[in-house]
Amino acid sequence: MTGWISDFMNHPATYLKSGWLQISVSNLIVIVLMLTVFALAVFVPFPKDKEDHK
Amino acid sequence: MSEMWTAKLRNKWQKNLPIEKLLPDDQPAYVASWIYVFGVLTLSALAMIIFSGIILAFEGPAWYHISDVGLFTNSLHFWSVQMFFVFMVVHLWGKYWMAAWRGNRFRTWATGAIAFVASIATAFTGYLVQTNFDSQWISFEAKDGFNSMGIGAFFNVTNLGQMLLLHVAFLPLILGVITVIHVLMVRRRGVVPPIDAEPSVSGAGR
Amino acid sequence: MSVSKEAKHAFDAAPWTGKTKRYDIVKEGSIAVAFVAIAAIILSLLMGSPDETPLTFKGWAVSNADNFYATAVQELAGTSGSATYGGPYNKASDGLNVGPFWLQKWAGVTHPVDTVNEFVISPLSTQVMSTDIASALATWKAASATQKQDWATAYDDAITKVEGKLSDVPAGAYGPVPALAKGLTDMAKGGALDAALLSQGGFFQTDNTKQILFFGDGSYLDDAGTAANLQGGTWGMMNETGRYPGQAWLWLYSFWYQIPPFNNEESAPIGANADAYIMFIMGALSLGLILIPVIPGIKSLPMRIPIHRGIWRQYYDANGIKRRKK
Numbered sequence: 091m092t093g094w095i096s097d098f099m100n101h102p103a104t105y106l107k108s109g110w111l112q113i114s115v116s117n118l119i120v121i122v123l124m125l126t127v128f129a130l131a132v133f134v135p136f137p138k139d140k141e142d143h144k
Numbered sequence: 145m146s147e148m149w150t151a152k153l154r155n156k157w158q159k160n161l162p163i164e165k166l167l168p169d170d171q172p173a174y175v176a177s178w179i180y181v182f183g184v185l186t187l188s189a190l191a192m193i194i195f196s197g198i199i200l201a202f203e204g205p206a207w208y209h210i211s212d213v214g215l216f217t218n219s220l221h222f223w224s225v226q227m228f229f230v231f232m233v234v235h236l237w238g239k240y241w242m243a244a245w246r247g248n249r250f251r252t253w254a255t256g257a258i259a260f261v262a263s264i265a266t267a268f269t270g271y272l273v274q275t276n277f278d279s280q281w282i283s284f285e286a287k288d289g290f291n292s293m294g295i296g297a298f299f300n301v302t303n304l305g306q307m308l309l310l311h312v313a314f315l316p317l318i319l320g321v322i323t324v325i326h327v328l329m330v331r332r333r334g335v336v337p338p339i340d341a342e343p344s345v346s347g348a349g350r
Numbered sequence: 351m352s353v354s355k356e357a358k359h360a361f362d363a364a365p366w367t368g369k370t371k372r373y374d375i376v377k378e379g380s381i382a383v384a385f386v387a388i389a390a391i392i393l394s395l396l397m398g399s400p401d402e403t404p405l406t407f408k409g410w411a412v413s414n415a416d417n418f419y420a421t422a423v424q425e426l427a428g429t430s431g432s433a434t435y436g437g438p439y440n441k442a443s444d445g446l447n448v449g450p451f452w453l454q455k456w457a458g459v460t461h462p463v464d465t466v467n468e469f470v471i472s473p474l475s476t477q478v479m480s481t482d483i484a485s486a487l488a489t490w491k492a493a494s495a496t497q498k499q500d501w502a503t504a505y506d507d508a509i510t511k512v513e514g515k516l517s518d519v520p521a522g523a524y525g526p527v528p529a530l531a532k533g534l535t536d537m538a539k540g541g542a543l544d545a546a547l548l549s550q551g552g553f554f555q556t557d558n559t560k561q562i563l564f565f566g567d568g569s570y571l572d573d574a575g576t577a578a579n580l581q582g583g584t585w586g587m588m589n590e591t592g593r594y595p596g597q598a599w600l601w602l603y604s605f606w607y608q609i610p611p612f613n614n615e616e617s618a619p620i621g622a623n624a625d626a627y628i629m630f631i632m633g634a635l636s637l638g639l640i641l642i643p644v645i646p647g648i649k650s651l652p653m654r655i656p657i658h659r660g661i662w663r664q665y666y667d668a669n670g671i672k673r674r675k676k
């Protein structure tokens with residue numbers, strides 16, 4: 091129950107650097123995921139209702 | 145009309161938030177987008193945080209260092225928090241681009257924004273009570289910010305007992321109350337109509 | 351066709367009387383809870399959560415005895431970060447300010463910290479010790495305040511002069527200070543200092559302020575923070591130990607620490623008081639977030655950038671609603 095890939099997770103993170111900007115790959119994944127999820131939520135069609143209630 | 149405070153409160157509640165609004169079985173036809181699920185997902189993540197947090201509270205702050213079940217419970221807490229913020233931010237972005245404060249819904253927006261800020265404060269105290277290297281580091285670093293504003297005089301991030309109590313009692317209580325008010329306001333005012341919807345166009349139905 | 355602002359507002363505010371559809375709020379909530387619970391269980395089973403063992407004084411004194419020793423001398427001389435901090439620990443400095451606001455100073459000393467006695471003398475006094483350290487302690491306790499200060503300052507200056515290389519420190523009028531520092535270092539190496547600083551002479555203890563302050567005065571914690579990429583100047587506020595995601599939601603708070611003048615302690619007044627200025631800025635921005643609906647420009651952006659056409663596409667298409675003219 092300690093996590094099947096927790097060995098991998100407990101190693102020093104990789105950091106991406108560009109000038110003063112620096113971010114861990116994990117944080118980048120979370121932020122990109124957040125933006126992607128937002129874009130998908132807006133643009134992926136929502137299933138249509140079969141019948142109107144009223 | 146009754147002069148009784150109790151009756152006044154009840155009448156006001158029934159007028160503004162009858163049970164049909166609180167637990168609706170229909171909603172406007174325009175509520176048809178995946179963006180609408182992120183509010184309830186945020187609430188669900190909060191429920192998971194509270195559930196795993198209660199188990200952690202029963203066993204004490206050092207349990208997860210020595211127990212596999214403890215570490216698993218701590219992991220549930222940790223990942224629920226990560227999801228909570230992801231869902232909440234997507235919800236916030238969605239509501240911003242919908243200009244969801246239109247039609248007397250300013251207070252709905254404001255309570256949501258306050259809940260966001262309160263969540264950050266609550267999560268921060270969580271990081272301080274991990275009783276591991278991370279909390280050693282964070283408390284040493286964060287004290288300077290709070291001290292610089294004089295806040296450190298009564299909110300001492302290096303005091304584990306104080307942070308633990310605030311994290312499991314006071315801050316969740318505040319966040320919970322704000323969240324309940326936020327949700328009740330959403331139910332009371334209803335979901336904001338589309339930006340381009342107008343009374344005269346067909347489908348608006350009047 | 352366009353309606354007046356007032357009519358649109360009244361329309362938005364009124365209860366919806368148009369088309370509706372079935373909505374099972376309880377079912378929706380149940381599915382959401384189940385989804386989140388399953389996701390949390392899977393993530394937890396896969397990755398666990400971060401938990402790096404805390405550092406100890408023992409670890410510090412064993413791995414870098416000279417640095418610990420020099421820090422102990424600083425605590426006695428009153429030159430350590432904690433001893434010179436100011437509020438809420440002592441009055442050694444005025445602390446940070448934003449213009450005429452000296453909030454740190456005004457809030458007063460609410461958690462008094464006496465680095466000489468609480469970090470060095472009292473913990474040492476709890477130990478069964480060798481005769482030379484016992485006599486050093488007796489000499490220290492019997493000396494006048496000025497004498498103590500002179501000894502400690504002379505030794506601290508000497509160590510600073512040789513840049514911490516203890517073997518190069520020339521002989522001098524240091525009194526019992528070297529023996530005290532040696533005694534505390536040995537005590538820390540054995541692990542006894544961790545316990546003594548925690549208990550502070552009592553039994554129950556829930557406040558780690560003194561431990562954390564002393565711990566941060568040396569290079570041990572700082573080096574560990576650098577190694578784990580946690581330093582504030584390199585976005586450390588957002589980071590977590592290991593490969594776990596950190597507090598990504600603090601990106602904006604962390605951002606200010608990366609840019610001038612906030613990232614330059616030498617630049618007065620803002621850089622030198624960056625902690626206070628950034629708190630003010632974030633307070634103002636948080637207020638701004640709450641007040642977005644009344645901030646000109648920002649409140650009308652959603653009408654200009656038509657992301658809402660995607661969100662309400664079904665409704666707009668079904669009713670043939672074109673973009674609204676301004």
